[in-house]
Amino acid sequence: MRAEGAPRGEDLERFSSPGKGRGLRARQRFARGELLFSCPAYTCVLTVSERGNHCECCFARKEGLSKCGRCKQAFYCNVECQKADWAMHKLECSAMCVFGQNWNPSETVRLTARILAKQKTHPERTQSEKLLAVKEFESHLDKLDNEKRELIQNDIAALHHFYSKHIEYPDNAGLVVLFAQVNCNGFTIEDEELSHLGSAIFPDVALMNHSCCPNVIVTYKGTLAEVRAVQEIEPGDEIFTSYIDLLYPTEDRNDRLRDSYFFTCDCRECITKEKDKDKLEIRRLNEPPSAETVRDMIKYARNVIEEFRRAKHYKYILCLVCELSLDKMGSVFEDSNVYMLHMMYQAMGVCLYMQDWDSALRYGEKIIKPYR
Numbered sequence: 001m002r003a004e005g006a007p008r009g010e011d012l013e014r015f016s017s018p019g020k021g022r023g024l025r026a027r028q029r030f031a032r033g034e035l036l037f038s039c040p041a042y043t044c045v046l047t048v049s050e051r052g053n054h055c056e057c058c059f060a061r062k063e064g065l066s067k068c069g070r071c072k073q074a075f076y077c078n079v080e081c082q083k084a085d086w087a088m089h090k091l092e093c094s095a096m097c098v099f100g101q102n103w104n105p106s107e108t109v110r111l112t113a114r115i116l117a118k119q120k121t122h123p124e125r126t127q128s129e130k131l132l133a134v135k136e137f138e139s140h141l142d143k144l145d146n147e148k149r150e151l152i153q154n155d156i157a158a159l160h161h162f163y164s165k166h167i168e169y170p171d172n173a174g175l176v177v178l179f180a181q182v183n184c185n186g187f188t189i190e191d192e193e194l195s196h197l198g199s200a201i202f203p204d205v206a207l208m209n210h211s212c213c214p215n216v217i218v219t220y221k222g223t224l225a226e227v228r229a230v231q232e233i234e235p236g237d238e239i240f241t242s243y244i245d246l247l248y249p250t251e252d253r254n255d256r257l258r259d260s261y262f263f264t265c266d267c268r269e270c271i272t273k274e275k276d277k278d279k280l281e282i283r284r285l286n287e288p289p290s291a292e293t294v295r296d297m298i299k300y301a302r303n304v305i306e307e308f309r310r311a312k313h314y315k316y317i318l319c320l321v322c323e324l325s326l327d328k329m330g331s332v333f334e335d336s337n338v339y340m341l342h343m344m345y346q347a348m349g350v351c352l353y354m355q356d357w358d359s360a361l362r363y364g365e366k367i368i369k370p371y372r
């Protein structure tokens with residue numbers, strides 16, 4: 001019996017995975033539910049909207065956190081957490097006072113600033129880089145289109161604008177590589193209810209390749225990532241995690257993988273597309289909709305989801321978008337169809353935000369139904 005989270009070396013190894021580049025492989029058996037390894041964050045950043053709810057340093061959720069006396073915007077469990085975080089918080093503390101309402105770097109920029117600071121203060125290999133170092137991250141630089149390059153240049157401009165004081169920058173080319181690396185290797189940390197807490201770098205976790213039938217999942221304990229088996233793993237098996245939400249059908253998943261990670265998945269699920277039919281449950285009508293109608297409706301659903309994502313700050317419009325799209329999709333899709341579930345879930349969120357409890361409850365009950 002091995003101790004949970006014990007140092008690796010004999011039980012897991014880095015290897016060259018055919019067609020996938022480097023990957024992680026088991027050298028021993030792991031039972032379902034067993035912890036393969038844990039990885040402390042190389043660096044992490046609490047999302048702005050969770051300030052005051054969670055400690056900036058350890059991400060613990062607590063009442064009565066004490067705030068930074070200078071900026072009054074960062075909150076901590078105690079003096080120890082505040083001290084431990086100062087090397088990172090000082091990048092933002094005085095700048096937030098100076099910029100006031102105009103301080104608004106993206107979370108990617110905030111995380112990248114922390115990587116630069118960490119590389120300076122801690123140039124040697126860290127506990128989070130036993131098998132893969134941050135410097136070795138894949139950037140897929142050659143695959144960036146103009147739009148992505150432009151977004152990176154905006155991030156670089158924001159980095160210079162908001163963080164000029166405490167950071168030594170590499171040149172522009174070096175920064176482009178770093179942002180590209182963060183974009184494909186960064187993690188978002190979620191709490192138990194899957195709401196977004198922040199972003200982080202977990203180098204050893206980033207070594208794992210993707211599959212839509214993963215054999216492990218990554219969960220978080222504060223700022224520690226834990227990798228646990230969700231299938232039996234035999235010695236010699238490659239360890240696969242999922243980079244994306246697996247709820248959606250094959251085409252959606254691969255659009256997402258190509259857009260963010262520049263590859264198309266060839267796992268069993270992507271080849272057989274076995275679960276797509278259940279995910280795209282069609283209404284049983286007297287006259288079943290034509291294949292073309294279904295295809296059009298899928299296209300519509302995907303557009304509406306994208307539109308919704310972009311407009312997420314305009315709650316009143318969203319309410320309308322939800323109702324209209326559910327009406328329209330409901331003529332072809334069953335309530336258990338993933339696109340219907342997605343939209344109902346969003347609708348519930350909007351209703352909760354607008355304190356329309358009755359409607360929220362109505363959506364909630366519909367969402368739970370297919371799981372009963």
Ligand SMILES: [Zn+2]
Pocket residue numbers: 055056057058059060076077078081
């Ligand atoms: Zn803390």
Ligand SMILES: [Zn+2]
Pocket residue numbers: 068069070071072073074089093094
């Ligand atoms: Zn402060």
Ligand SMILES: [Zn+2]
Pocket residue numbers: 211212213265266267268269270
């Ligand atoms: Zn797949």
